[in-house]
Amino acid sequence: MTEKVKVRIDGEVIAATAGQTILEVARTNNKYIPALCYMEGLSTVGACRLCMVEVSGVSRLLPACTTPVQEGLAVATTSPQLESYRKIALELLFAERNHVCAVCVSSGHCELQTLAQEHGVTSVRYPYSYPRLPVDMTHPRFVLDHNRCVLCSRCVRTCAEVEGAHVWELAGRGIGSRLVSELQRPWGEATSCTSCGKCVQACPTGAMAEKGWGVEEMTKRRAAVSRLTSMREGE
């Protein structure tokens, strides 16, 4: 028997199940908490820091995607402080790589772009780092553009947890972190890749795309990936 708990989200009392995360409870109850690295059906990593929330009695901010609820927990999903931190996190993502929306296949369907617009990011206060990054075109059907990668690791988790192939991994540290396929082999030479394309569908930006699309043309079917895990539950 699963234990029921009562939590408060933005003042509203909500019934939840112990073990659920704050983000899951919020989303099932139509309370919006922004997130980029979270995707329904995948494990959580707390990488993007956009879902940070205020929990009463806790002096630091906590990521809603990795924090389990417990009886009596009271959460604020928005505040001037949270809004300002979320803007900082978004601006740092933009400053870190070359997110040139004007020439991106995912423009108009990009989660990073949408979040920036929702949060009123009109410019980036930090100096852009303009790293020189490669574009891996070696796969016959897909492209990996490191310029647009936010290191959310949704592709890594999708490949490992849903497809079971574990082609992707994050290598390096800090600003030097890169997404790599099969021990740094080009994607087209990764023998464990099944070419299923689920990583592409899970990618929130234009970092992974199908070949053949022009600017603004690549739409993704993220729900299809999430649905696979939900259908497997109880097997």
Next chain:
Amino acid sequence: MDKARIGTCWLDGCAGCHMSLLDTDEGIIAILRKADIVFGPLVDAQEWPEGVDVALVEGAVSSQDDLKLAQTVRSRSRIVVALGDCAVTGNVPSMRNGIPTRKLLERIYVEGATVCPGVPTDGVPGLLKQAEPLHSAIKVDVHVPGCPPKANAILMVLGDLLEGREPDLGSKLRFG
């Protein structure tokens, strides 16, 4: 009452933001009832005049001329608006930033040339090391992203600024 003065210019951009300004159609007539356009590709003035109320600047800061014009605009204008993604983020012009300028110019004008190979120096301004957003060179008061910003976003921003309000793009905010 004196009319307000609007100036427009483009640095390293494609003129698309100015096209979007023209795309305001009859909306521009309402703006021109309240303001004159005193500088820009659409008017004859040769030098950015003193006492501009609203400056619309398209394009990234990419050459020595861009930098000089941006500084003149700033010193002679009350409100500076970064118009469009190039001015706001660097956008497409900034895609050269990972490549040293000498290598870049030689690749295009020497290796890529079929006639008269040689990096042009006469009559063209020197390139800066990187194409940067406008706010990295001068203080910017209002950012209007978009590639280009939609005509109705430009109209709204101009309308607000001429009425003395701080513009809030809200749902009209978009990159790309």
